[in-house]
Amino acid sequence: MDGSYRTLSGKSLESNILFWGQENCKPNYSFKGNNVRDNYVIHYIQKGKGTFASANHSMVSLKAGDVFILPKGVPCFYQADGQEPWSYFWLGLSGIKIRAMLSGSLLSTQNYLKQVQGSKFCQSLNDLFNAAHSPSSLTNDILIEALLYFTFYNLNVEYPTKKRKNSITKDEQLRAAITYLRQNFDNPNLSIVDLCNKMDISRSYLYTLFKNNLSFSPQQFLINLRMENAKEFLANTDDPIQLVSRAVGYSDEFTFSKAFKRYSGFSPKMYRQSLPKQD
Template structure:
């Protein structure tokens, strides 16, 4: 059963923020709403379960600790999962600062969803919003305070994510520099790079896949092959010498990897026979 509070606030649209509606619901299996439009921002936060949100021909699968924002005048549709339907709370609002606050929290028309690192804390905020229905005089004031508190948590969460991203970029930069200085070592291993950065191998693998969409091993191979290509083309080195120069003691193995990576054998590449 849905719990809804329609505040019937006089909508001046000249204030920083004003709340239109809030509530909560445990959805039944496959329960859906829309396609429909709203004339205010409408946040849904998922306490448990999962479902999907569709807007602007895009679909997002969302679960506990995540949420979505319906933008004013945008056609949207959302549906609870058939097996594990979501329970969510919602709050609708407008105001001069509404879109600015959402953007600070990393929420835009192109990215109308969010994820919190503190699901229990955010759930508690929304539960307090629902409980304001029992208040007489201070309902609107408390709801406004809770909405600001929720947005503040999202903004802090976004700031921390940016810091984490900056840190990841710094780790990646150091890893790439380490490879640049050591790629010619035949004994170079991915664990050496991880040890140099004081990271475990699995985190290093995750880092490269997240930021470069490839594993550290694949990056090292491609880096070595690009270096070998330059040596073959500019210095006309023999295949064996080019292999040794980029860390391969077995020229046959080097040639096999070079062809797989570059699409042509090293001897053909050296002679300018670039047609595959």
């Protein structure tokens, strides 16, 4: 085991970081102390993997990019993998608002989140951990408190508690998915995972919904949507290929050109040249 640990002297009653730590665990290492904590302790897994369980929840396997929390007053167990033991950092949180700020997030119901890397929540959590390392001062104390609220803001926005599904039909779900893709196809960061999270459905369910009704996977539908719009741009504008690629959700012209040729059999330039000249 190697790592670091520090207790902070915060003063806020509403929300506060009590301590932070970082650990590179040995194979099969598990915490041997009191498994019921007096405070909330959130962990971010930086590399490796392990298992985690909390009271009334099944054991789950977690890996780098995942987050788990030890809720206040709840028995928990977590153990590093025997072959690829995890490394993680943690933040101990206290204050009368912590529970309330957690309550609107999925983290509060299942006590873990998978693959949060790249999210605003993950970025602000890392910023908060880094700020906790700095010596105490008025400005750094203000920064820590601001980052703490910002972290919970991002947590609740990006990973809200799953609401009970309304009695929505499959046709309505399909229409909603198609509408979302049509309205956002020009966003290069759009992904099918985003769509599933927004609709609160699994990727496999969405795949079946599209294949059974349209004979396309959601990803292929998105590609078709982008390519058909690209044809319109190529036919009706003199915009450079680079601008056309951006207009249909590709940040890279080369990637767009390859996708367009696979779809149409022509490069974007050749497709434009093959079109009949307009008088």
